[in-house]
Amino acid sequence: MGGHSDIVLIDKNGIRLDGRKADELRPIKIEAGVLKRADGSAYVVWGNNMVLAAVYGPREAHPRHVQNSNRAIVQAKYNMAAFSVGDRKRPGPDRRSVEISKIISEALEAVTMTELFPRATIDVYMEVLQANAGTRCAAITAASVAMADAGIPMRGLVTGCAAGKAGDKVILDLGQEEDNFGQADVPLAIVPRTGEVVLLQMDGHLTQEEFDEAFRLATEAAVNVVYPLQVEALKRKYAGSTEDIEEGITNGGLANSVINETPSEVNADEIVEELASREEKVALEDMDDGKQGGEQ
Numbered sequence: 001m002g003g004h005s006d007i008v009l010i011d012k013n014g015i016r017l018d019g020r021k022a023d024e025l026r027p028i029k030i031e032a033g034v035l036k037r038a039d040g041s042a043y044v045v046w047g048n049n050m051v052l053a054a055v056y057g058p059r060e061a062h063p064r065h066v067q068n069s070n071r072a073i074v075q076a077k078y079n080m081a082a083f084s085v086g087d088r089k090r091p092g093p094d095r096r097s098v099e100i101s102k103i104i105s106e107a108l109e110a111v112t113m114t115e116l117f118p119r120a121t122i123d124v125y126m127e128v129l130q131a132n133a134g135t136r137c138a139a140i141t142a143a144s145v146a147m148a149d150a151g152i153p154m155r156g157l158v159t160g161c162a163a164g165k166a167g168d169k170v171i172l173d174l175g176q177e178e179d180n181f182g183q184a185d186v187p188l189a190i191v192p193r194t195g196e197v198v199l200l201q202m203d204g205h206l207t208q209e210e211f212d213e214a215f216r217l218a219t220e221a222a223v224n225v226v227y228p229l230q231v232e233a234l235k236r237k238y239a240g241s242t243e244d245i246e247e248g249i250t251n252g253g254l255a256n257s258v259i260n261e262t263p264s265e266v267n268a269d270e271i272v273e274e275l276a277s278r279e280e281k282v283a284l285e286d287m288d289d290g291k292q293g294g295e296q
């Protein structure tokens with residue numbers, strides 16, 4: 001969050017740099033089962049973000065000391081390709097990608113029926129091929145489709161979306177300039193089936209009212225727009241032929257149960273209220289500000 005720039009992020013008609021209105025998402029495309037070698041995979045194009053997710057497992061966790069004798073662990077790895085950003089990104093893990101991997105692992109683990117697979121690991125790889133702000137939301141959205149594609153039993157899909165503040169306005173789904181020169185970014189991930197929030201961060205500053213508005217914009221877009229695209233992507237893959245459906249069932253049955261997953265009536269206002277009344281459950285982790293510190 002830079003905040004100190006003369007760049008006009010929103011014009012006098014309320015239109016953003018890329019032509020969007022305050023509450024408009026970038027165009028999103030989701031495809032399931034794009035990789036042959038992985039147990040499950042998905043590809044998400046979200047505006048100018050491109051993210052590929054691949055899932056392996058459940059399989060025995062190695063080394064053995066990472067095993068949990070009662071349940072599976074979910075090990076998610078977020079990585080940005082060297083060519084994903086304007087300036088070549090130095091390859092390998094940095095503070096930011098370690099942080100994102102950790103919070104996405106925890107978010108995915110929260111919906112996975114890990115108790116069914118003691119000592120196992122479910123490995124989730126997210127490769128950001130092109131980045132334009134909002135990659136962690138695109139990545140977790142891809143990851144949960146890839147897990148469903150792998151037939152991993154989950155309590156529901158996880159859907160990511162961000163909102164924030166730029167040009168003094170609360171806006172949905174920040175683009176690169178809005179992220180760089182804006183005032184706040186609130187990425188979150190929700191389980192539309194249950195209304196559970198499994199990831200919530202805030203970078204920058206918002207008043208309580210602005211936060212509530214950002215939270216409402218992001219949850220509504222996640223539930224009403226992004227989530228149906230995830231379900232559609234799985235339907236397209238598994239409803240293609242009977243053979244595919246059978247494969248989906250023998251593969252654990254989840255992809256099939258997801259097909260029957262109807263977007264539940266989630267009321268974002270209710271979720272905001274619910275969270276306000278259980279404040280201790282909201283872990284507002286301040287995002288790593290490393291990228292402003294020249295740690296690119």
Ligand code: UDP
Nearest residue numbers: 085089131132133134135136137179291296
């Ligand atoms: N970014 C970059 N180099 C980095 C990290 C981030 O150019 O090392 C860009 C990238 O386009 C990313 C954006 O900054 O999407 C916003 O990064 P942030 O940390 O807010 O995460 P994101 O919004 O992608 O989840």
